[in-house]
Amino acid sequence: MQTLSPAFFIPILVVFVAGVGFAIQAPLNAALGKGIGGGVAAATISFGVGFAALLVLTFVLGEGRALTRAMSVSPMYWAGGLLGTVVVWSMLWSVPTIGILTAFAALLLGQLSAALVLDAIGAFAAPVHAITPTRVLALLMVAGGLILSRF
Incomplete structure (x- = not known):
């Protein structure tokens, strides 16, 4: 950490x-x-x-x-x-x-989904950061935020 x-x-x-x-x-x-x-x-x-x-x-x-x-x-x-x-x-x-909020929630979810994988493989000479349950939970929370942004 x-x-x-x-x-x-x-x-x-x-x-x-x-x-x-x-x-x-x-x-x-x-x-x-x-x-x-x-x-x-x-x-x-x-x-x-x-x-x-x-x-x-x-x-x-x-x-x-x-x-x-x-x-x-x-x-x-x-x-x-x-x-x-x-x-x-x-x-x-x-x-x-x-709307702005939902568009950004979707953009952020896409960015974070890609970032999770790119981190795990050390893409473009970046340091490797493993996929952990905590990081997956963070991604799922953003997905929940995307859903909630429509209510």
């Missing part, structure tokens, strides 16, 4: 704040899609703004030269952009129908 030091909670707080932003992003993208009359066009705008922000951040952090090495890595690692497209589009499409 990991110790619960202050250093453990700082990344959790950062990701929590990012999660709040992600929850706000979904209805903003849906409203943008409704406003301009196109969901995919709205996602394109969203990704364009994100691209511009990341490009500025890349140079502010002094990582500009890393961009020149992008072609030296396996094309498989470029799939993250495609997966991000699926996430943004699926949220943009589903939020108006099932």
Whole structure:
């Protein structure tokens, strides 16, 4: 079990704040899609703004030269952009129908289901974390939350 030091909670707080932003992003993208009359066009705008922000951040952090090495890595690692497209589009499409909470509960359940397996096999050179009854219970609790989000 990991110790619960202050250093453990700082990344959790950062990701929590990012999660709040992600929850706000979904209805903003849906409203943008409704406003301009196109969901995919709205996602394109969203990704364009994100691209511009990341490009500025890349140079502010002094990582500009890393961009020149992008072609030296396996094309498989470029799939993250495609997966991000699926996430943004699926949220943009589903939020108006099932609501923000249920959409995020389903997204979270999918993420955690995949993460459980990816942890267990040490995917992409990540450290291995075994599938334990406690971790499975955590996943089942999120599944219960997804069901409860509809009531």
